[in-house]
Amino acid sequence: MKARTEYLTLHLPTRRGFVNITPEVRRVVEESGVREGMVLVNAMHISASVFINDDESGLHHDYEVWLERLAPHAPVDQYRHNDTGEDNADAHLKRQVMGREVVVAVTAGQLDFGPWEQIFYGEFDGRRKKRVLVKVIGE
């Protein structure tokens, strides 16, 4: 069995945003030498997500509006988590809707993707450095 682990660094200037990390994941898969296996991609921070969907800016706007409706940032005092001095309780909720991780099949040395699948980092409490783990296992 082969394994390769890499940590991507993300640092968004805004509180929220989406970043397409497919090229980085593809590079790690290629460098791993794995032909048949799986790759795990996960946020290492609990106020961020990794998910797969469309690279279309209108949709990203829709996600932003929708998540803010499901789990509003303000008023921050509606959340007991924010009594600890944080203001990011909503980020922990939004991240559960969008998910922590994706697992993608590696077939013939490539990400085994459908026609529109792209891997995104979803930031819900940015303006600081965070990491994404990429782990490939297989043969």
Add this chain to the structure above:
Amino acid sequence: MKARTEYLTLHLPTRRGFVNITPEVRRVVEESGVREGMVLVNAMHISASVFINDDESGLHHDYEVWLERLAPHAPVDQYRHNDTGEDNADAHLKRQVMGREVVVAVTAGQLDFGPWEQIFYGEFDGRRKKRVLVKVIGE
């Protein structure tokens, strides 16, 4: 390490619906010859889900009503994604709630399931052919 990859084709006549794909996944696991490992099952399309829950029609009705409340299809012009000519923005939202994929343990050559676990394909923008990837790895 052994690996086996298969692509299931789904074509629902309706916009939305749920299909129990457990028998197909079980067959792929058996044909893989893997005794100890994992199987990944994921939608290859970004307006569909794969998830595990109960095979009970009342619950599926409840999911339909609930998802339509969380992310309504109409009016379609409430979503910027639909400015591209699509009318399926709600499908991309619903799929995030229900999830893209499941990973199931394979133990002693079988799906290692709890008493009621069944694998479902969740369609949110049907009336066309879509695919589900099944990948088994292990030994």
Add this chain to the structure above:
Amino acid sequence: MKARTEYLTLHLPTRRGFVNITPEVRRVVEESGVREGMVLVNAMHISASVFINDDESGLHHDYEVWLERLAPHAPVDQYRHNDTGEDNADAHLKRQVMGREVVVAVTAGQLDFGPWEQIFYGEFDGRRKKRVLVKVIGE
């Protein structure tokens, strides 16, 4: 390839609650002898979740309030699933928001975690015994 499978038993005295199961998962990983691989942790029951987030009681309170707003328990007759004699339809909905499973990288024999990641069992229909599956594969 090495593999190890264990089943944790959970029995919460309340309908809903969150339990930090990180120590048990860590023990299984250590006992597996796997240095490089992945560990799958999933609820084996369809009205419960396994997820990764913060071990902070204020946040858990926020999750409880938020999930009850997204998918209220009462009135129980709002759900067709409950026509079967159950009263736990809301639990099947809440579990989809929080997720069934997590997959965590194992690197150098350890859970490859970010600074605050902890693994939780989320119960939405307790007062009875349930199980969580922990499966490690790798080398």
